[in-house]
Amino acid sequence: MNGLGNAGTVDRGYVVDPILCTKLGICTPQAPQSLGDTVGNYVLVASLITGAGELVGGGELTAKQIIENVSRAERAQGLQYLKGFLSPAEARLLSNPKMAALTIGKAVHRATARALDRLYPGRFKYFETRGMDFLDKTKNKLIELATEAQKAYKMRKYGVGPEDVATYIP
Amino acid sequence: MLRPTSPDETIMFATGAKSKGYAMVDTSRDIFLRHEHQVAVSYAGLRHASFGALGCTFEGCDFSNMRPDSISFASGREPTQYRQCRFDGSRFKKVIAGQARFEKCTFLDVDIRGLFAHSAEFIDCVFSGVLRTSVFFGRVFGNDQKDVPRTVNEFRGNDFSAMKFIDVGFRQGIDLSLQRLPEGDGYLYLRNAGQKLASFRQKYTQQPPSKRRQEVFEFLKRPEEEVRDGQVDLFMCKDSEPLLSRDAVDAIWDELR
Numbered sequence: 001m002n003g004l005g006n007a008g009t010v011d012r013g014y015v016v017d018p019i020l021c022t023k024l025g026i027c028t029p030q031a032p033q034s035l036g037d038t039v040g041n042y043v044l045v046a047s048l049i050t051g052a053g054e055l056v057g058g059g060e061l062t063a064k065q066i067i068e069n070v071s072r073a074e075r076a077q078g079l080q081y082l083k084g085f086l087s088p089a090e091a092r093l094l095s096n097p098k099m100a101a102l103t104i105g106k107a108v109h110r111a112t113a114r115a116l117d118r119l120y121p122g123r124f125k126y127f128e129t130r131g132m133d134f135l136d137k138t139k140n141k142l143i144e145l146a147t148e149a150q151k152a153y154k155m156r157k158y159g160v161g162p163e164d165v166a167t168y169i170p
Numbered sequence: 171m172l173r174p175t176s177p178d179e180t181i182m183f184a185t186g187a188k189s190k191g192y193a194m195v196d197t198s199r200d201i202f203l204r205h206e207h208q209v210a211v212s213y214a215g216l217r218h219a220s221f222g223a224l225g226c227t228f229e230g231c232d233f234s235n236m237r238p239d240s241i242s243f244a245s246g247r248e249p250t251q252y253r254q255c256r257f258d259g260s261r262f263k264k265v266i267a268g269q270a271r272f273e274k275c276t277f278l279d280v281d282i283r284g285l286f287a288h289s290a291e292f293i294d295c296v297f298s299g300v301l302r303t304s305v306f307f308g309r310v311f312g313n314d315q316k317d318v319p320r321t322v323n324e325f326r327g328n329d330f331s332a333m334k335f336i337d338v339g340f341r342q343g344i345d346l347s348l349q350r351l352p353e354g355d356g357y358l359y360l361r362n363a364g365q366k367l368a369s370f371r372q373k374y375t376q377q378p379p380s381k382r383r384q385e386v387f388e389f390l391k392r393p394e395e396e397v398r399d400g401q402v403d404l405f406m407c408k409d410s411e412p413l414l415s416r417d418a419v420d421a422i423w424d425e426l427r
Contacts (some may be wrong), residue, residue, distance in 0.1 A: 077312075084311050085286055087303040088339040088410035092392060096413060110286070115313060117266050121224045121246035122202040125195075125239070126264060137197050 063124075063136035067112065067143050068166035070119065074111040075168045082107035085114070101170060108168055109133060109145060132158055202245070223250045236260040243290070244268030247317040269318060289314035291324040298332035308343030308400065325349070337409045343400040356408045358423050363404040364397045370426060385418045 061069075075082070083091050085107040093099040113126035116134070125135040132142040146154045147170045154165050199219035203226050212232040213221065220240045221233075225248035234256045241262050244250035249269040258278040265282060267290035277297045285304035288311040308325060310318045326348040335352055351359060360366055367390060374386045389411070393404050411419045 081312060084288065084305075084307070087305060087337045088392065088407065089337040089412045090303070092411065092413050095388075095391070110284075111312075113264075114266055114268075114286075114288075117222075117242050117245050117268065118247055118313060118317075121242075122204075122222050125197065125200070125220055127239075135195060135197070137200070142195075 062163075063134070063139055063141045063143050064163060064166045066120070066136075067116065067124075067134055067145055068168070070115045071108055071112040071145055071166060071168040074115055075108050075170070077111075079104070082111060085110040104170065105147070112145060112168075132160075132164075224248060225250060227251045227253070228255050229253045231255045234258040234260060236262070238262065240264035240266070242266040242268060243270035249318075269314060271324075287323070288312050289318050289323060292328050293324055294327040296329045300334045300336060301330075301338050302336040303338075305339045305341055306344055307341050308345070311342065335407050337407055338405075339396075339407075339410070340405055341396055341399060341401055343402070346403040346405055351405055358404075358406040358408075358426065360393070360404040360406070360426060362402065363393060364402070366426060367394055367397060382418075382421070385414055386422060389414060389419070389422050 079094070082104060083094070086094075086103065090103055090106065093103045109126075113124075113134075116124040116126070123136060123138055125137060127133060127135070132144045134143045134145065135141070136143065142160075142164065144154050144158060144160065144165045146165055146167055148167045149170070151162070151165050151167055154160075155162065158164070196218070197220075200221075201213070201216070201219060202222040203224065205225045206223075207227045208229070208231055210230045210232075211228070213236060214232045214234045215236065216233075217237040219238060220242075221236070221238045222242040222245045224244075224246040228251065231252070232255070235258070237260070241264070243252070243266065245266070245268060247269075249271055251271045251273070252275050253273045255272070255275045256278075257280060258276055259280065260277075261281040262285070263283050265285045267285055267287045269289045271291040271293075272295050273293045275292075275295045277295060278299065280297070280299040280301075282300070282304065283302040285301065287304075287306045289307070292306070306323075306325060308323055310321055310323060315321075322343070325344050328348075329350040330352055331350040333352055335357065340346060346359070347361075351357070353359075370386070371390055371394075374383045377383055393406065396404060408416070408419055408423075414422075
């Protein structure tokens with residue numbers, strides 16, 4: 001028994017915040033699988049971000065939790081991975097200190113949108129242009145994706161609460 | 171429902187203001203198809219709605235003159251195939267290509283932005299119009315590797331000669347000799363790029379430090395990385411060099427041609 005119940009296999013490609021893992025009681029510590037895994041050294045149960053989106057031991061994940069988990073997992077795969085979501089010109093901007101953070105954010109948003117479409121086909125709608133980022137069509141719930149540092153600003157900007165802003169670690 | 175928006179994020183940040191507006195979000199017209207095999211079905215003219223397909227096959231279908239909010243050609247973890255379909259006159263802004271496979275499709279007079287074809291395949295397709303901020307991959311990239319049994323994306327016989335490329339790239343082993351590419355001053359096509367880039371670097375390494383030498387070394391980073399990543403021939407757009415002046419790029423390209 002690996003502590004995961006019957007949740008299925010462990011997806012070694014995903015890394016999440018160990019504090020969140022512990023809180024949810026769904027992760028087992030693992031040795032880093034690669035350099036990209038060193039962010040958390042924890043792996044996430046595949047079912048957390050796949051399938052019906054149910055937590056191990058019951059309780060449905062909210063749209064915010066799903067987007068937060070997925071975006072953090074995408075960010076944790078490293079810069080080389082995120083470059084795959086950038087055009088040649090955007091990839092160039094990574095070497096400009098003033099533009100790097102903004103460009104990484106763009107890549108994280110695109111990677112998250114793709115991962116959500118892969119794991120939850122048809123459920124989330126992504127708005128790349130101005131305005132809140134994602135719509136969970138099953139709940140009619142809008143979610144903004146931002147870094148922790150941007151969270152207060154985004155809440156003020158859109159007049160929404162913390163439950164409407166999913167955050168990733170830049 | 172209403173989606174909070176802001177006309178200008180910079181102003182919003184400076185003033186600390188709340189959202190200045192709302193956009194209506196209507197999902198009632200969104201189309202999402204699962205495991206369907208459709209022949210000669212038309213989605214022409216779809217606007218203000220999203221389109222998605224999961225594990226579908228489309229033959230001779232019409233996707234022309236579409237203006238979808240977003241489009242997922244192959245949603246989920248399964249391939250979706252498009253054979254002899256028309257996408258003519260469509261504008262696709264937020265594109266998720268997924269494991270889509272396009273065979274003998276036409277994309278005439280299209281305007282496509284943000285296409286990252288991590289595991290999509292294109293065979294004998296014809297393109298015209300504009301393609302912006304997009305990348306095609308020769309190998310299956312990222313999370314799709316977990317779902318796709320193959321490692322290589324089939325990419326051959328495509329005609330881009332009448333298309334305008336703005337900041338478009340080919341990465342990870344796409345055989346450019348099997349495609350027809352646009353020509354002109356705005357593009358640079360380097361056959362056997364590794365050899366050319368190495369001798370170019372060698373030349374400037376032997377020179378004393380100068381602004382030009384610094385620009386050359388800055389320029390070389392990306393193409394050298396792409397060669398290391400398996401791309402033998404390189405195709406570059408002049409719009410893809412935001413950190414160098416146009417004069418510097420012109421001079422470097424003249425030397426490389």
